[in-house]
Amino acid sequence: MSTIRVFLIEDHSHFRQSLAFLLERQANLQVVAQAGSLAEARRTTSHRWSEIDLVIIDLLLPDGSGTELIREMREANPTLRVLALTIVQSPKTLREAEEMGVDGVVSKAAPMEETLGAVRRLAGLEEARTGR
């Protein structure tokens, strides 16, 4: 199985770096880039979204909503899988994320195993469980 290339976009660097460290220890996953804002994400990738397989993005970033970037990513790479992380699971936020076509949303209040499980499923490394 080929390695899944992950781009991690999260403004809290302590959490982002810790999550990246844990993701790197998952088989067949490689964190190829990290960013702490929309601007940094655009600068980091230089819009080369085709070189990314999976994006993990915080919906609440210091310079705007992650949903803005999701539309750009989707247009550039329709096969890109997107997992949104959010501290606020308001109906409005979830509706916007759904409209932007995210493949999954995980609360930051959830256990890490739930986040890692969602990553593995979206990366095609684990079969989605029946009924989920």
Added chain:
Amino acid sequence: MKVLIAIEPRSYREAIGEAIQRLRPHLMVAIVEPEDLFVEVGRFEPELVFADRPDTLQSAGRCGWVEFRPYEEPPAKINLGGSLRELKEIDLPVLLSVVDEADELARTS
């Protein structure tokens, strides 16, 4: 040295706690619910605590307390051996340096 992590949200304490444990395998890291903080401090007797509230226990033998609130400014208020400081930016290497500093204090005190 024993490190207790009781911050919010849950994914932060689990990711940070797991990363610290793997990067500093000689330490004992416990990850607990913030609501259980004071009970766990009494039970586990950590030398370093990361919590979402100030230290109101002032327990003897503890080297450090980090009041860690990622969604507030400043996100971290650190008390190591009675020396106080605030950090506006706190990333994983900074967290590890705080852990190492507390570990050194624990060895020499």
